[in-house]
Amino acid sequence: MKKITPIMVHTFLILASIISLFPFLWMLMGMTNTSSDILKGKFGFGSMLMDNIHKLQGMTHLGAAFYNSTIIAVVGTIITLFLSSMAGYGFEIYHSKAKSRLFGLLMLSMMMPFAAVMIPLFRMFSNMGLLNTPTAVVLPSITTAFMIFFFLQNTKSFPRELLQAGRVDGLNEWRLFTLIYVPTMKPTYAAAAIITFMNYWNSFLWPLIALQTQDKKTLPLVVSSLASSYNPDYGIIMVAIVVTTLPSVVIFFLLQKQFVQGMLGSVK
Amino acid sequence: MKKFLSVLLLVTLTASMLAACGSSNSDSKTADSTDQGGASKKKVIAWAWDPSFNGAALKIAKELYQKEHPDFDLEVVDMAKADLEQKLNTNLAAGVKEGLPDIILVNDPNIQKYVASYPNTFADFTDKVDFTKFSPYKVDALRVDNKIYGVPFDIGVTGMFYRSDYLEQAGYSAKDLENITWDQYIAIGKKVKEKTGKYMATINPNDEALTSILLQSAGSWYITPENKGNFVNNPAMTETLRVYKAIADSGIAKPVTGWSEFVGSFNAGDVATVVSGVWQVSSIMDAKDQSGKWKVAPIPKLNVQGGVNASNEGGSSWFVLNNSANKDTAIDFLAKTIGGSSEFYERFLKENGGVGSYIPAFSSAAYSEKPEFFGGQAIYRDFTDWSKKVPGISLGMYTQEAKDALKNELPNILQGADLTQSLTNIQSLFEQQVK
Numbered sequence: 001m002k003k004i005t006p007i008m009v010h011t012f013l014i015l016a017s018i019i020s021l022f023p024f025l026w027m028l029m030g031m032t033n034t035s036s037d038i039l040k041g042k043f044g045f046g047s048m049l050m051d052n053i054h055k056l057q058g059m060t061h062l063g064a065a066f067y068n069s070t071i072i073a074v075v076g077t078i079i080t081l082f083l084s085s086m087a088g089y090g091f092e093i094y095h096s097k098a099k100s101r102l103f104g105l106l107m108l109s110m111m112m113p114f115a116a117v118m119i120p121l122f123r124m125f126s127n128m129g130l131l132n133t134p135t136a137v138v139l140p141s142i143t144t145a146f147m148i149f150f151f152l153q154n155t156k157s158f159p160r161e162l163l164q165a166g167r168v169d170g171l172n173e174w175r176l177f178t179l180i181y182v183p184t185m186k187p188t189y190a191a192a193a194i195i196t197f198m199n200y201w202n203s204f205l206w207p208l209i210a211l212q213t214q215d216k217k218t219l220p221l222v223v224s225s226l227a228s229s230y231n232p233d234y235g236i237i238m239v240a241i242v243v244t245t246l247p248s249v250v251i252f253f254l255l256q257k258q259f260v261q262g263m264l265g266s267v268k
Numbered sequence: 269m270k271k272f273l274s275v276l277l278l279v280t281l282t283a284s285m286l287a288a289c290g291s292s293n294s295d296s297k298t299a300d301s302t303d304q305g306g307a308s309k310k311k312v313i314a315w316a317w318d319p320s321f322n323g324a325a326l327k328i329a330k331e332l333y334q335k336e337h338p339d340f341d342l343e344v345v346d347m348a349k350a351d352l353e354q355k356l357n358t359n360l361a362a363g364v365k366e367g368l369p370d371i372i373l374v375n376d377p378n379i380q381k382y383v384a385s386y387p388n389t390f391a392d393f394t395d396k397v398d399f400t401k402f403s404p405y406k407v408d409a410l411r412v413d414n415k416i417y418g419v420p421f422d423i424g425v426t427g428m429f430y431r432s433d434y435l436e437q438a439g440y441s442a443k444d445l446e447n448i449t450w451d452q453y454i455a456i457g458k459k460v461k462e463k464t465g466k467y468m469a470t471i472n473p474n475d476e477a478l479t480s481i482l483l484q485s486a487g488s489w490y491i492t493p494e495n496k497g498n499f500v501n502n503p504a505m506t507e508t509l510r511v512y513k514a515i516a517d518s519g520i521a522k523p524v525t526g527w528s529e530f531v532g533s534f535n536a537g538d539v540a541t542v543v544s545g546v547w548q549v550s551s552i553m554d555a556k557d558q559s560g561k562w563k564v565a566p567i568p569k570l571n572v573q574g575g576v577n578a579s580n581e582g583g584s585s586w587f588v589l590n591n592s593a594n595k596d597t598a599i600d601f602l603a604k605t606i607g608g609s610s611e612f613y614e615r616f617l618k619e620n621g622g623v624g625s626y627i628p629a630f631s632s633a634a635y636s637e638k639p640e641f642f643g644g645q646a647i648y649r650d651f652t653d654w655s656k657k658v659p660g661i662s663l664g665m666y667t668q669e670a671k672d673a674l675k676n677e678l679p680n681i682l683q684g685a686d687l688t689q690s691l692t693n694i695q696s697l698f699e700q701q702v703k
Contacts, residue, residue, distance in 0.1 A: 040535050209358050
């Protein structure tokens with residue numbers, strides 16, 4: 001048994017993918033069954049799909065929630081990527097001792113649990129009159145220590161010769177960033193985009209607190225309210241979960257190649 | 269310098285973009301509120317957590333109230349119970365009024381905690397509703413320092429739902445299940461297991477529903493009315509845990525890990541009995557193929573002084589916030605419907621299967637209905653009869669903490685640790701937590 005044969009590798013991978021895909025399959029099957037079939041543990045597709053979709057439409061404004069989630073996630077991701085990449089670039093390229101101390105301090109903020117700052121944050125947004133707006137959801141996380149760290153780490157492998165060549169050609173610092181750094185780091189941006197998008201899309205606690213009226217709610221909040229009843233209808237919940245999961249899946253598959261590259265480092 | 273300028277420019281740009289986004293929203297909000305003012309409709313906002321149960325109840329109440337107050341309007345906001353509690357706590361802790369509703373649904377074990385933690389936040393209902401018309405144990409839960417802080421809503425009077433077909437097969441008739449003790453229950457369970465191969469019940473070591481039912485049936489609770497731990501030297505507690513362990517040891521209970529597995533096991537016909545609150549009726553009736561096979565008996569009782577064959581699981585009440593702009597309208601609305609209308613309770617039962625604690629409604633036609641599903645038994649009349657026997661207890665402020673302390677020790681108890689020692693451990697753990 002010196003060699004691991006391709007058959008063994010494949011068997012292992014197939015098993016692993018069955019295990020990780022099972023929840024998805026269960027979710028898709030659940031969409032087509034009645035609640036009590038799901039609870040009984042029925043494994044197989046049923047014929048209730050249209051019925052469940054229909055009932056869900058009657059219960060919630062899924063369209064509005066989808067729109068709210070999309071606005072928050074897309075606008076939030078663009079701003080976060082822009083600000084965090086500039087910060088990461090700045091910390092690494094214009095390096096100095098004082099800046100690395102500042103960066104250390106920034107890293108400490110990652111250790112702060114959100115629940116600890118939630119109540120002051122809520123008061124602050126209330127005083128600013130921003131509660132119940134998408135801005136309130138986006139603003140607290142437009143720069144995160146993790147994203148800055150992520151860009152900084154990736155910038156370490158960025159060849160500075162490119163910047164020097166650019167300077168020789170007469171580019172100013174701003175154009176060095178936009179014309180040379182940004183295009184070179186595309187895979188890093190893709191990876192960061194997926195992570196950030198998922199964070200906004202799935203964020204729950206803060207939107208729950210900050211958004212107050214039904215028409216402003218995001219998808220996770222709607223799913224949570226469906227699951228709350230004493231006797232929840234799991235078929236309907238499964239439909240809502242599929243709707244909620246789909247965009248993340250689509251974005252991941254679109255950016256998959258870049259994501260893997262980005263995780264390995266942009267510049268080889 | 270140029271770099272600095274461009275960054276500054278971008279920051280301003282982003283900020284203005286966000287601000288634009290924000291202000292357009294707040295514009296529309298102010299427009300909304302002027303609309304409401306202009307139409308002179310008093311719109312009351314309420315938070316509830318189950319659109320097909322308590323949310324639906326409010327809608328019935330709204331229809332009834334609108335008959336006499338045509339300018340009244342109500343918006344029900346549905347959200348998950350945990351979400352509702354999180355939002356309420358954040359708002360109250362931050363001292364922010366914005367976004368709070370006028371009416372809020374409160375789970376009974378939270379009542380004392382809310383009233384004590386946020387004084388002067390909830391409206392006093394003491395003279396607004398005739399509380400003598402409600403089951404006393406339900407009113408006891410709402411009483412803090414001799415004031416009553418809300419309108420009693422649904423109750424969770426418990427019953428023992430059972431599959432009459434399984435029990436018949438094991439040789440038991442309805443009569444054999446009336447007014448039994450838990451030891452008799454276990455004996456019946458063993459027989460059922462032997463004859464039908466079905467489990468008698470489910471057991472979930474991470475859930476304290478059963479222990480709560482047992483304790484209240486003997487008029488006891490996890491904590492004393494003075495909010496001290498009630499684990500040591502409490503015969504009801506000792507007996508509760510003895511019974512709990514006996515059920516687990518006897519092998520008549522199917523282990524389950526969560527709510528959906530619990531519901532799934534009786535929907536699939538795996539268990540012969542379900543000891544639960546009256547609201548479980550709707551989950552049981554979900555399994556349409558089992559129609560006619562279910563019946564309900566009073567729950568077994570604990571063999572201690574004061575033990576009765578009735579208890580309660582869950583239940584909630586409506587509160588009005590003192591700071592709300594529509595406080596008086598909200599109080600009047602609740603007092604005239606949920607707090608004093610038999611018609612409301614009849615419709616709530618017929619349309620949503622909800623049982624309240626309003627005694628005048630118990631003699632109505634709706635409550636003597638005999639559903640086919642339960643073999644023609646007048647289950648609601650039975651449940652309301654039992655509800656009058658439920659011992660009143662004070663739920664205190666730290667019910668959740670006490671339950672958590674118990675849950676922590678429960679595995680040891682089930683493994684056969686010395687009960688007295690375990691109870692001392694629970695008591696000290698609880699006291700550490702609430703100190």
